[in-house]
Amino acid sequence: MSDNALPPVRLRADVLAVPAYRQGAAPSAAGFKLSSNENPFAPLPGVADAIASRGDVNRYAAAAMPELRAAIGAEFGVSGEYVHLAAGSVAILYQLVHAAAGHGDSYMYAWPSFEAYPSLGLASGATPAGIALTATAEHDLDAMADAITERTRVILLCTPNNPTGPALRRADFDRFMARVPSDTLVVLDEAYREFVTDPAAVRGEDVLSAHPNLVVLRTFSKAYGLAGLRIGYGVGDPAIFRAAASVAIPLSVTGIAESAALASLTPEAREVHTERVAAIVDRRDRLVAGLRELGITVPDAQGNFVWIPEAADLGTPDAAAGVPDALALAAAFAAVGTLVRPFAGKGVRISVGEEDSLALIIDTVREFLAQLGGAA
Ligand SMILES: Cc1ncc(COP(=O)(O)O)c(C=O)c1O
Known part of the structure; x- marks a missing residue:
């Protein structure tokens, strides 16, 4: 056809x-x-064994996954309550846009950026607002702040920006956040954070506690090499994640992905x-x-x-x-x-x-x- x-x-x-x-x-x-x-x-040492020995696939995985959430939370200095898991960080992007932006609302991002962004709010009837990158292929944070309206419900910041590469600098991020209304959700999409070598770049761990309206997204797909297993996470206010869970497809994170992620976090x-x-x-x-x-x-x-x-x-x-x-x-x-x-x-x-x-x-x-x- x-x-x-x-x-x-x-x-x-x-x-x-x-x-x-x-x-x-x-x-x-x-x-x-x-x-x-x-x-x-190939996946990290211990991961293939963890996958092979996960025998209970006749059962749904227990969705709470407290051990994994606690391990991730520890990296950010928060409890597992502040960690939200999903079948890839892209699933959390969908959940957050759906939870925050309905018909007549808008969600903003730099463009070009991650190709999934423009259609994230399609099913909820929200309007995408892509703001052109600068000539050096970076977020134009001044233009983005200028474009915020009463109907802007979510702002997606992709750092480093896929596909162009530059990371947001901490000082620029701080200045931008000072212009964002404190009740507007900001998502720091750090899918590639582990590869960042610019010391001036913003880092989710360093800015999360200062901004209750901020969610940091990371994934096991890229640096950890588990793209095919589909597991990513968000770190932020538990009340935001309760709303995200309300619009999530239930039971999407598999036990195999949970075991593989845990095995990826051992010291070895x-x-x-x-x-x-x-x-x-x-x-x-x-x-x-x-x-x-x-x-x-x-x-x-x-x-x-x-x-x-x-x-x-x-x-x-x-x-x-x-x-x-x-x-x-x-x-x-x-x-x-x-x-x-x-x-x-x-x-x-x-x-x-x-x-x-x-x-x-x-x-x-x-x-x-x-x-x-x-x-x-
Ligand atoms: C910027 C960005 N965010 C999120 C994702 C989604 O990754 P995943 O759903 O595999 O965690 C990607 C994937 O390419 C990406 O480039």
């Missing part, structure tokens, strides 16, 4: 008008999958986790340097991905430093069996993956530019 086939039943026109979230596709056998910001390493697993994060950060930094050597203006990369802007989207005097066409560059990668994520008219996001993928990335971009006779 074609994608354009009409549904056989009456569905909401506003829902039909919005394209569904598109997952990164699978690469060819010879290539790399660098399109979904996944972790190239943490040690390997730290080494692997350092390896990914090292690859990221080498990738950024290699792309910049080709003349491309790569924004500060603080996650496990790098951003190659389209020249036309840079809008700066050095606009020669991007690629002319994101889709064409992604096609050049596809031709060598490798998947990256193009954002039409904006740029290309490349996840930091296997060591061997680095040379292939640089070679592919170099060749792409050479065929064009240099950067656009």
Whole structure:
């Protein structure tokens, strides 16, 4: 059946008008999958055993998961009561927008950012408000603060910003929060926090207690390499999470995911986790340097991905430093069996993956530019 086939039943026109979230596709056998910001390493030591020995899958998992929530809470200096689990942090994003923003309300985010943001409030009838990034691919926090209205119910801050890379600085975050009404929910989406090396970047642990209207989101999908198990968490006021739970799909977090997350937090697993994060950060930094050597203006990369802007989207005097066409560059990668994520008219996001993928990335971009006779 074609994608354009009409549904056989009456569905909401506003829902039909919005394209569904598109997952990164699978690469060819010879290539790399660098399109979904996944972790190239196998799960941490102890995780495979924890999954294999979780025998009670004939039962629903006990949803409270106090041991895991307490372990996460300890990292933030709060009790497990302040921790909310879900089948991926994206599920918490949905819950929070639904809990806070109804018909006629709006939810705000920088754009481009995580591709799921625009449709988060669709089913609740709330209106998305994407505020353009600055020329350096960062949140324009002044413009975002200026755009807050009486109907703004949720503000999503993505740090580091997926897909462009820069993290929010603590000082800028503090200034922004001072302009946000204290009864407006702010979500600090730190899905990639473990990869951040900028000491000036904001960190959920450091700012949570000062802002009762703040929820910090993290995930086991990225640095912990458990994307396929679907487990993420929020840290914040328990009353906010009670409302989130009211609109959540019940019983979504599996016992296997719970066991895998707990096994990822043992001292032995943490040690390997730290080494692997350092390896990914090292690859990221080498990738950024290699792309910049080709003349491309790569924004500060603080996650496990790098951003190659389209020249036309840079809008700066050095606009020669991007690629002319994101889709064409992604096609050049596809031709060598490798998947990256193009954002039409904006740029290309490349996840930091296997060591061997680095040379292939640089070679592919170099060749792409050479065929064009240099950067656009
Ligand atoms: C910024 C951001 N937030 C949240 C998520 C969702 O992650 P998960 O649902 O796997 O925890 C992603 C996934 O790519 C992301 O990029």
